[in-house]
Amino acid sequence: MARSHRTPRRQFAVIGAGMAGLACARTLQRAGHAVQVFEAAPEPGGRVATHLSPFGSFDTGAQYFTVRDARFTQALDTTAPDLVRRWSANAVRVLDEHGRVVEAAPPRRDAHWVAIPAMHRLPQRWAEPLQAASALHLGTRVTHIARDALVPARWQLHTQGLEGDQRVHAGFDRVILAVPASQARSLLLISELPSLAEALAAVDMAPCWTLMLAYPNASQPGLQTLGPQWNAARSTHHRVAWLARESSKPGREPVERWTVQASPLGRANTRTTMPAA
């Protein structure tokens, strides 16, 4: 994508290097603008996250993605054709309150796609051109947005590194927040930008617990898997929303592993302890 001669080259700050921030920053960079991305975590990816354990990887956030938009197809084909594989979780089961299968194989609408060898590889790949241009600041939390001290038409960001080191990055024409709504709202309120924060007050976000289970001894000659003969299930249990056999995803380590994601926890019960299985 080339920048039109009529569009001036602008300085953009993007806060958040999840999929949204990375896609936005890359698009701006390819359009010829100057972009700096600030990410609080030491790795890019946000909620497309992977936990690496001695038994193999667990995708702790997004489990898979669908590809419904031609532009997304093109983005994957051009940036990560070697990283994306189809996951045959096609028969996603639905479990009742007691864990019994109530729907065996609901009709499949979209294919499930995953990154190999784990989900975090896709945002890592998308971050590479930004890192190559020294445009990605990892481990750098934006703590305050303010008018630029020298050029008030512009913006500056106050940041804090993982070691507590503080910096000011100035000279941005535009600041893009690509963070969850609740975090965007807090940042805007701290930055004394209440009118921008107002629209986000209506967005309700709930935390979600992820349980990672590994069964290194669960193998028997002649049996492909122990346990359920399905690989993914949505659950109507009031605490469990999703179960997936990590080891069934392509390119993963063979040790039997399950990721269990809790139903969204309301504010009232975020302190509820889950009984051990």
Ligand SMILES: Cc1cc2nc3c(=O)[nH]c(=O)nc-3n(C[C@H](O)[C@H](O)[C@H](O)COP(=O)(O)OP(=O)(O)OC[C@H]3O[C@@H](n4cnc5c(N)ncnc54)[C@H](O)[C@@H]3O)c2cc1C
């Ligand atoms: C448990 C779970 C399961 C999911 N399963 C699926 C699925 O199967 N399929 C699917 O398509 N989607 C799934 N999703 C949703 C998907 O993961 C998200 O919609 C998507 O990853 C959000 O991307 P994002 O870039 O908007 O935000 P995020 O990924 O949240 O990225 C925001 C980034 O901003 C950073 N940040 C926040 N505040 C600051 C700050 N002040 N300064 C600097 N950086 C900051 C954060 O560290 C984070 O990296 C799931 C989500 C969860 C939580």
